[in-house]
Amino acid sequence: MKDQFVVPARLKKTSFVLMGVGLLTLLIGLIAFQGENATRFWAGLLQNSSFFLLITLASTFFIAATTLAHGGWQIAFRRVPEAISMAVPALAAILFIIVMIIVFGGKEHIYHWVNAHHVAEDKILTWKSAFLNKGFYTTATVLTLGLWIFFTLKLRNMSIEEDGWDLKPETGRKLLWRSTVWCGGFIVIYALSVGSTTPWVWLMSIDAHWFSTMYSWYTFASSWVSGLSLIALFVIYLKKHGYLTYVNEEHLHDLGKFIFAFSIFWTYLWFSQYMLIWYANMPEETEYFQPRVWGEWRPIFFLNLLINFITPLLFLMKRDTKRNYTSVAFIAVVVIAGHWLDFWQMVGPGTYKHLVFPWYELGLGVGFVGLIIFLVANALTKAPLVPKNHPYLKESIVHHT
């Protein structure tokens, strides 16, 4: 049984090439987008860093949610989301640098509430300034990033530490008890950050006059379904290379069901946000959808719905497609690309306004993909792929949907 992952030279090379493309794009962007155009430079960075950070963080959420639900089926591949979550610290650091430059750089490329004169003349922004100010922004960012990293590392370290324990009923109970406690703590933090404040400050404050109470949940749904797709992709990759002996179609089927269900969940939130604003038809709310539905971004708006709702809905409806490695890999790539597009249309219209071919944004995205592959592959080598002392391991091995 192959239980210890070794990074194949090809994967390493691929990750370096992808990272190279990303860095090259960043350099070209730095030269191409000067002065007023620098908005696009920072918007692309904000969009990609927040998207890829949130989809890797979804792995920590996956571990926490399945642990709290006392799920057993995921234990056979639990080291995969653990390894993906190990990309969180690096991506969080990148995002932190980017947003700090955006906020404290003295320019209003992304957030126009950073300008004190502007806020003083603007009634809405003055009223919101208790929330939308540099101090709150920094505190919220530091707190959430710090707590995410702390809990992610804690869960991973506990899991690796448990490999050295004796397999006894007491140790099994202790293992379950302490992981339940720590996962419970993380869920609270995650709900208060990704489910509430974080998307408001990072992304919704781009359109500072506008607000939507659905926004955070909508962002969460986007990152969660792409995070599940990311887990599925790594599981399939490892399976195809002869690892994860205990994982079979049954586990893949459950991951596929998750992707299917949360694609619909995303649509539900997407529509809930849209319909209320459409129905009330109040200018301060419809302003957000004006460029997206009736402006230049119209094709992207509908493409978003096509890729993220119609495609997974019809494709994953059948049992066989959820149980086939190739077809799940295909739809996982589609879903990740689709939600990347979703983040693009969340950031783009509020910052650089015009619909452009996203070569720069895509290039950066490719770089982030390379970085994630590199970090995750590295983290996978650090521990055996099966947490052999987990009390639910047997349940996962005999899992049957």
Added chain:
Amino acid sequence: MAVKNFVVGLFDDEAVLFPAVKKVRTAGYKLHDVYTPFPVHGLDHAMGLRETSLHTAGFIYGITGTTTALTFMSWVFNVDWPLNIGGKPHFPLPAFIPITFELTVLFAAVGMVMTFCYLCQLMPGVKKHIFHPRQTDDKFVMVIELTEKSNAEEIKRFLNEAGAHDINEQRAEAGWWYGRYDKNDEDIYARPANA
């Protein structure tokens, strides 16, 4: 529907039942059914039952609901009784979506429940033979149909070796009939077997 002869065996444990089911199929006996007190994972595969088509039916009911909702609402608000509601267009798709969704779910759910009952032959007033009263309580009941090619004594021996107990031979109606469980109408068995 027909009255047939069966050999019935009881099992105490699903761990004994599973190998027995596999052995019945390799031995070539005609497995009528296996009754269990709770759903047993993988038993349908062991029995060689085909994958159910219930979900395909559900999909068809679902899209029927979708089209019903959309066509009916468009007809009402565009043809039959056009009203100006808050200045919205006469075909306000976003406003139609919740109702369309609800009707899709309703059609799919009700349709699937009814199809399920039809496939399982469940209905008030529909009665079926019960091979052993404890088949819904704590026993696993395996029923093998006697055909011209099989011999009752041989099957009994076979079931005994496979770990069954209370093995007996029964003459019973294989399908359903109109009747009530509190009324005795077992005269149905007076009909000759395999007739």
